[in-house]
Amino acid sequence: MDSTSAKQDNVVLSVKDLTVGFGSNIVLDKLNLDIYRGEILGFVGASGTGKSVLMRTVLRLLSRRSGTIRIFDTDFDKATEAQRLALDMKLGVLFQHGALFSALTVKENIQVPMREYLDLPQAMMDELARLKIELVGLAPEAADKFPSELSGGMIKRAALARALALDPALVFLDEPTSGLDPIGAAEFDELIAKLRDTLGLTVYMVTHDLDSLFSVCDRIAVLGQKKVLVEGTIEDMLAFDDSWVQSYFRGKRARSIVRKT
Template identity: 70%
Template sequence: MVDQAGKDVIIKARGVSVQFGAKKILENLDLDVRRGEIMGFVGPSGAGKSVLLRTILGLNKKQAGTIEVFGIDYEKASDRERLAVERRWGVLFQHGALFSSLTVLENIQVPMREYLTLSPKLMDELARLKIDLVGLAPDAADKYPSELSGGMIKRAALARALALDPDIVFLDEPTSGLDPIGAADFDELIMTLRDTLGLSVYMVTHDLDSLFQACDRIAVLGDRKVLVEGPLSKMLDYDHPWVKSYFHGKRARTVVLDDDAAGRPRPNGAG
């Protein structure tokens, strides 16, 4: 699929509506996610960011609309087609969602055991490669989640999301709970993985630094739909009360001033 800008679209949502009981969360939502980009999703609490992510993954039922991933309508797909799609994505849920009774190595091997037929030795080797890929020390392999710091949990969960060498990774609040240095390091890791592995990244976040530094495009959810999507420059120019407050508020100005002082370019030349 190719959009009007000539970009390869790997997620295409049209007219998506989701509600729980009588409460409408999303209504007639349209969205495109392009290959090779880091796309950030932001919006007020309760706007439906995580609901949309879970709906794309098939974890929430939608009442209307279509969602195509890699050109396949997941809801109407055969079991074989669904399996093929699931092997091409990886997910980092909020707070990591690691299995507490499994070591880091064993957590990373969970997708391998579910979707692949590999020898234990090969799975060990592949899991250790993923541990190295996300910047964890080799001895992290034998640690349990309770023995990890917050930053290590995020990296271990990312290693599990990368277990099957996916084309796209879904990140739900990946820097929440991290200190500013840890969050910045995680953003750098995501950008490096995107560039070296050719990943597409779908990132739900409230972190202004992540939006300003890492994202190629941003989608703002509000009023049960995508209010605006595009590069950061479009967010800064968009005339909507919440968008203006978020991207021009005191915290946003601090991020801009810090970037300007450090001489760091922002995505798409915004600013």
């Protein structure tokens, strides 16, 4: 009992009975999900099951039919203006295609949230932006480049740097390793794990990358049949009796990784 209440305190994001639909099509039906402080939650599901819909609903980019979403124990619908601002500062989002502002350089992209929320002198913003660029493993020359001049992997890193600009406590990553080569993807996974350890981040990661799931995710949640089918460790996944989950985690591509670990 004691451990569950301690666990309750550590819930960063709590989704209860969430229902989302478009027209007559119900995408998510009474979905429940908790994310705990300091963990990396991997979110998987077949294409079209609503992983992105869930993330966009949590980020309030989509409206919901019913259910509550509490982030840091604050219900956004009932929050005051000040609480909403404080909440926004604690969230960082890495969109699937980066969503960097194409008219701004990488450095300016990172400084957008700083400029908006903090009153820092330009010299310090420059220094912090360069620090973030270095933290995500980009070359210092990338700072003054425009997004159209970057490669796919560099765009992901730059977008991560922007997501981390305000040192958020909860980071949403939408397929962070898609489109990266295996070495780059592994580096990116390590980077996320390292940032989690040093900055104490909580990470919500939508991914299809089995390597990421096996190597960095503390917990995995599977979306299916309009709700969270199963959540738990990789062992729970392997033991779970569902044909999709079985073929996902015990398929040809997964088997070689399981054997290694």
